[in-house]
Amino acid sequence: MTPEELTQMRDQTRQKKSDCKHCVNVCTAAGCLSLRSDQLKDAIDKAVHHAGRQDEVTVKSVGCMGLCSGGPLVSVESGDDEVMYHDVKPEDAGELVQSLDTEPVKRLQCPSDMPFFTQQTKIVLENSGKIDPELLEDYIANDGYAALTKALTEMSPEDVIKEVQTSGLRGRGGGGYPTGLKWSTVAKSPGQKKYVICNADEGDPGAFMDRSVLESDPHRVLEGMALAAYAVGADAGYIYVRAEYPLAIARLKRAIRQAERAGLLGAHIGGSTFRFMIELRLGAGAFVCGEETALIASVEGKRGQPRPRPPYPAQRGLWGCPTLINNVETFANIAPIVRNGGDWFASIGTEKAKGTKVFALAGKINNTGLIEVPMGISLREIVENIGGGVPDGKQFKAVQTGGPSGGCIPIDHLDMPVEYDTLKQLGSIMGSGGMIIMDETSNMVDVARYFMEFCMSESCGKCVPCRVGTWQMHELLTKIIAGEAAPKDLDLLKELCEVVQNTSLCGLGMTSPNPVLSTLRYFEHEYLERLNTNGHGATAEAASTEGA
Amino acid sequence: MAWIVKDSAGTEVDRRPEAYLTDALKKRFETDILVRYPTRRAALLPICHEMQHEIGYLPGQVLEEIAEFLGLSSAEVIDTVTFYEEFHLKPKGKYLIQICRSIACHLCGYKELSEKVQKKLDILPGETTEDGKYTLQELECLGACDFAPMALIDEKLHGHLDWEKLEKAIDELPD
Numbered sequence: 001m002t003p004e005e006l007t008q009m010r011d012q013t014r015q016k017k018s019d020c021k022h023c024v025n026v027c028t029a030a031g032c033l034s035l036r037s038d039q040l041k042d043a044i045d046k047a048v049h050h051a052g053r054q055d056e057v058t059v060k061s062v063g064c065m066g067l068c069s070g071g072p073l074v075s076v077e078s079g080d081d082e083v084m085y086h087d088v089k090p091e092d093a094g095e096l097v098q099s100l101d102t103e104p105v106k107r108l109q110c111p112s113d114m115p116f117f118t119q120q121t122k123i124v125l126e127n128s129g130k131i132d133p134e135l136l137e138d139y140i141a142n143d144g145y146a147a148l149t150k151a152l153t154e155m156s157p158e159d160v161i162k163e164v165q166t167s168g169l170r171g172r173g174g175g176g177y178p179t180g181l182k183w184s185t186v187a188k189s190p191g192q193k194k195y196v197i198c199n200a201d202e203g204d205p206g207a208f209m210d211r212s213v214l215e216s217d218p219h220r221v222l223e224g225m226a227l228a229a230y231a232v233g234a235d236a237g238y239i240y241v242r243a244e245y246p247l248a249i250a251r252l253k254r255a256i257r258q259a260e261r262a263g264l265l266g267a268h269i270g271g272s273t274f275r276f277m278i279e280l281r282l283g284a285g286a287f288v289c290g291e292e293t294a295l296i297a298s299v300e301g302k303r304g305q306p307r308p309r310p311p312y313p314a315q316r317g318l319w320g321c322p323t324l325i326n327n328v329e330t331f332a333n334i335a336p337i338v339r340n341g342g343d344w345f346a347s348i349g350t351e352k353a354k355g356t357k358v359f360a361l362a363g364k365i366n367n368t369g370l371i372e373v374p375m376g377i378s379l380r381e382i383v384e385n386i387g388g389g390v391p392d393g394k395q396f397k398a399v400q401t402g403g404p405s406g407g408c409i410p411i412d413h414l415d416m417p418v419e420y421d422t423l424k425q426l427g428s429i430m431g432s433g434g435m436i437i438m439d440e441t442s443n444m445v446d447v448a449r450y451f452m453e454f455c456m457s458e459s460c461g462k463c464v465p466c467r468v469g470t471w472q473m474h475e476l477l478t479k480i481i482a483g484e485a486a487p488k489d490l491d492l493l494k495e496l497c498e499v500v501q502n503t504s505l506c507g508l509g510m511t512s513p514n515p516v517l518s519t520l521r522y523f524e525h526e527y528l529e530r531l532n533t534n535g536h537g538a539t540a541e542a543a544s545t546e547g548a
Numbered sequence: 549m550a551w552i553v554k555d556s557a558g559t560e561v562d563r564r565p566e567a568y569l570t571d572a573l574k575k576r577f578e579t580d581i582l583v584r585y586p587t588r589r590a591a592l593l594p595i596c597h598e599m600q601h602e603i604g605y606l607p608g609q610v611l612e613e614i615a616e617f618l619g620l621s622s623a624e625v626i627d628t629v630t631f632y633e634e635f636h637l638k639p640k641g642k643y644l645i646q647i648c649r650s651i652a653c654h655l656c657g658y659k660e661l662s663e664k665v666q667k668k669l670d671i672l673p674g675e676t677t678e679d680g681k682y683t684l685q686e687l688e689c690l691g692a693c694d695f696a697p698m699a700l701i702d703e704k705l706h707g708h709l710d711w712e713k714l715e716k717a718i719d720e721l722p723d
Contacts, residue, residue, distance in 0.1 A: 034692060034705040205650040205689045243597070243634055244690065279584055282597055284632035287688070301592035303631040319586055362652050362693035400651070436651055436693075450654050454688075460631075 001263045002271045003149045006140060013141035021056040022100050023077040024048075027129060029064035029215045030247050031369075036090075037072035043090035044074075047097040057100065063216020065129035067116055068369035075129065076100065084110040084117070115385040116367050121348065123356050124332040125372045128216040133251050136258040139219040145264055147338035148223050151230055152272045155338075160231040161187060164334065166342025168354035173199055173290075173327030174405065174431045175507075176420040182324065185314040186232040189322035194234035196225050196276075197318065197325045199295060200241040200248070203287040204403025205454060207434030209358040210328035212370050214241065214248035217332070218255035222265065222278060224331030227338055229276040232324050236277050240295050243282040252280055287458035291506045292317075292325045294460065305462045306506035327432065329358055349375030353419040363400075363436040366391050373418070380414040383437060394439040398522070402431025404451045404458075405511035407518025408444065427518040429511070444523040445530060448516045449477040455512035466509025469500035473516065480530050487531055494520070561608035568603060569613040577617075588618045592628060596635055605636040641676040641683035643702045643721050650689035652696040661697060662686055664711050665718070682718070 001009075017023065026032075026041040041061055048057045065073045070086030074096070085108040088096070092108060099105050110117070122128075131138040139145070151160050165180030186194060198221060202210040214221060225237050241249055256278055259265040267275040281299055288294045289304040296318050298304035317323025333355060337345045346354050353375035359382065361368050366388035373382065379399060383389065390396045398408040407428035409416075416422050420430050438447065456470040476493045479485040497513035504510045520527060577598070581591045595614055600606050606629060615625040629635045647653075647662050662673065665684055669677050676683040692698055695707025701717050 031692060034695075034707075203688065206652055206693055207689070208693070244687070277584075281594070283634075284593060284597070285634035285687075286632050298593065299590065300587070301589035301628065303628050305631075360693075362696075363655060368693065436655075438655070442655060447651075447655075450651060 001145075003153060006145055006149055006270070009137055010140050010143070010146075013137045017058075017141065020058045021078065022058070024057060024059045024096070025062040025065075025075045025077065025129065026059065027063070027065050027071065027073045028061040029212055030245075031064070031068040032071040032073060033247070035072045040072050040074070040088060040090050040093070043093035044096065047093040050094075051097055053097070053100075057097070060132050061134070062130060063128045063133045064125075064212040064370055066120075066125070066370045067110070067367060069367055070110065070369075073129075076104075084112070086110050116369075116371070116388065119377075119381065119386050120372050121356050121374045122372050123336050123345075123348075124213060124220075124329055124358050125216070125370070126336070127220065128212065128370075131217065133216050133218055134254055136219065136255070136262060139217070143339060144219055144335075145223055145270075147335040148226050148230075148264065149270050151227055151338055152270050152274055157187065157231045157233065160227060160338060163338055163342040164231070167333075167337045167345035168342075168349075169330065169333055169337065169345065170353065170420065171326060172329035172333070172357065172432070174402065174429060176430060179326065179330055182314060182326070183228065183231055185312075186234075186322050186324040189315050191322045193236075193319075193321045194232055195318045195321055195323040196229045196232065196234045196237040197292075197295065197299070197323060198225055198237065198239040198331055199290060199292070199325055199327045200239055200245075201283050201287075201290040201295060202242060202245075202328070202432065203290050203458075204405075204432050204434045205451075206360060206362045206400075206436045207403060207432050208360045209370060209433045211242075211245050211248050212360075213328050213332050213358070214245070215251055218248075218251045219259065220335060221252075221328055221331050222255055222259055224334035225278060226265065226269065226276050227334050228324055228326065228331065230274055232322075234324065235275050236279070238279050238281050238299055238318075240281045240283060240289070240299060243284055249280065249282065256280065286460070287454075288460045288506070288508050291508060294506070295325065296323065303460070305460045306508075308505060329433070350417065350419055352421055357418065357430070357433060359433045359435045361387050361435050361437065364390050364394065364439040364442070365437040376417040376419055378415050378417055379409065382418070382435070383414065387437065390437065390439045392439075394441065397438045397440050397442055398444070400428075400436040400438065400447065400515075401434070402429035402514070403434050404454050405429055405507065405514055406431045407514050408438070408447065408522065409518075410522040427521050428514070443481075444519040444526045445477065445481055448519045449474065449481060451515035452477055452512065455508065459508065459512075463503075463505035463509060465500045465503040466505065466512065469496055469504070469509070470512050472496055473500070473513065477516070480527060483530055483532055485531055487533060490527060490531060561612065563609050567613055568599065568607070568610040569617055573598075574617060589620060592618060592620070592625065593632075596629055600635060605639050608637075611637075639676070639680070642681050644683050644685060644700070645718065646685045646687050646700040647673075648688075648690050648692075648696070648698050648700075649686040650693070652689075652693035653698060656696040658686075658697040661699070661709060661711060661714055665714065668715070668718070681721075681723070 045059045072088050074085040074088045076083045083104045127142050161183050169179040170176040200210050283289050286304045289298045291306045292313050294304040294306040313323040349355050356372050356374050358372045398410045400408045409426050423430050452474045456474045459466045459470050461467045473496050501513050581594050599610050611625045612622050615622045669682050673684050673686045697709050698707045
């Protein structure tokens with residue numbers, strides 16, 4: 001597809017949309033789909049046909065609209081107006097279609113001033129819930145592949161890297177490494193053959209950002225990868241995606257096929273000399289494969305075990321070649337950066353953290369779902385306004401970020417801005433974006449043990465500190481919860497945390513003590529209450545009374 | 549896996565006369581998968597996914613056939629395949645009961661549910677009932693945290709579970 005053909009398709013699709021009086025968007029991402037939103041879409045389709053209005057009303061399957069707790073979600077676009085509906089059932093279809101030219105259906109309508117919608121800034125999710133993820137032309141109508149065309153016709157690979165550097169984008173997978181710097185390292189590394197890998201092995205408990213992006217806007221990730229390949233000089237790419245995400249896999253496969261047919265992937269992309277192929281690789285239920293060197297081993301067909309770095313994948317990665325690995329959300333930011341310029345991106349967020357971050361809200365919070373907010377927003381804003389607070393009149397206790405590598409942040413620090421460095425100071429990490437909200441009934445030692453159990457079972461077993469350390473820490477935590485631990489066990493636990501942190505081979509082991517350390521830092525009394533101080537096998541209850 | 553760990557040289561593999569990896573499949577894998585990689589080994593996991601999809605699990609014989617096809621030793625294939633939880637070396641039951649054990653479900657009491665299923669069916673997670681009807685699994689986050697605790701039963705999502713609902717869903721599965 002030449003740049004002219006792309007523009008033509010964009011304009012045609014836009015025209016078609018503006019010719020339509022109303023556009024009814026039905027969410028068919030995994031969450032709403034599990035509530036049978038496919039049947040809802042059929043019902044609305046039927047109602048439109050029944051009313052004989054199929055020429056002026058389009059019914060479309062779209063990706064995630066974010067407010068998953070209100071699913072199935074429907075939005076109706078009429079010119080510039082948009083009305084959002086929650087908890088829509090197939091039997092509401094007739095009423096919805098009848099209301100199109102009159103007043104919205106009040107009982108199903110989400111208030112338009114709801115902070116959940118008004119407080120968000122969307123870059124990564126700009127098309128989520130707006131376009132049909134299975135239609136290439138829908139993505140193109142929203143400026144899709146415009147950035148790739150611009151790069152191929154107007155920019156050198158160095159220009160693309162410079163733009164990414166100017167943007168200040170940092171890796172969204174958890175580490176926060178400057179993306180532009182990583183790209184320039186791969187570009188500079190000598191070698192005829194280079195690879196680009198998209199890490200979609202999202203495994204943190206409670207995290208579903210990447211799944212949602214892949215299900216809602218797969219072409220955005222492909223375009224980001226193609227731009228990266230052009231910038232670093234790669235001609236082959238892999239997307240390593242969890243096998244547990246069947247819908248994301250199906251949509252990615254379709255998107256790759258569409259892009260290949262349209263000449264936006266493959267040889268002579270956009271009529272240029274640039275070639276780039278993308279291959280989908282399925283994981284097989286190993287969390288450690290999210291670690292970049294383990295992921296590379298897995299693509300090579302080996303056990304997904306990490307190896308020591310350096311050499312970093314940017315120098316020697318897949319089959320010994322320089323390899324760029326970024327996560328889904330990082331790639332999803334690239335097209336807008338190239339399209340609008342690095343300065344535009346850098347104007348959003350804070351001094352040290354630019355742009356936005358997507359978070360998955362789960363746990364004891366009213367509005368569970370997916371949000372995208374500017375960096376630097378306070379945790380309070382997220383939990384109380386956007387998230388709508390804790391349900392059932394309970395008291396907020398802590399928010400867990402960063403999954404098994406992160407920590408719990410208590411109520412006293414709710415006003416801290418969400419940034420890589422501040423979260424680190426608080427003993428947690430930004431992580432990939434899972435946010436689990438806990439209320440007063442949550443037992444923090446139990447939370448710590450949960451994450452330790454997770455690390456223990458996901459440890460690949462290659463290095464001793466992680467293989468044995470996580471097991472021993474889990475034993476100690478279990479002992480504490482049973483009320484059978486002595487004060488010296490707590491000291492041992494702290495010591496083990498330090499050893500495992502300092503001596504493990506990869507990130508999984510090194511960060512596995514974080515949930516223990518952060519709960520010890522803010523909720524040590526919950527540990528102390530459970531210690532058996534008399535040494536005569538007191539029960540948990542007795543120990544806790546003594547503690548009080 | 550037990551059969552290779554106990555006595556890798558002398559262990560009997562259940563065999564059938566005809567090959568799982570037919571010539572037609574080999575041809576398809578050559579053109580669809582192997583051409584895309586610089587090494588044959590890189591095709592190991594994609595081929596295992598395909599064969600598991602075909603057979604339902606990965607019997608010993610198929611692992612040997614894959615090893616021969618890719619020019620690897622059987623030990624290398626076993627070593628790699630057993631690393632990944634999603635590859636099953638034993639047949640699964642007719643129905644899969646998959647209970648999410650991730651943090652949101654954990655906070656909402658998945659453990660009690662899992663234990664009750666274990667007791668009811670007299671199997672541990674990962675095991676299959678003697679009649680081959682049910683396989684129980686505990687698995688990681690399915691990204692449906694707002695329905696916690698949740699389970700996939702015969703690939704259908706059941707959310708906001710309590711024991712009554714879960715037992716009913718299991719009992720309602722036809723023979």
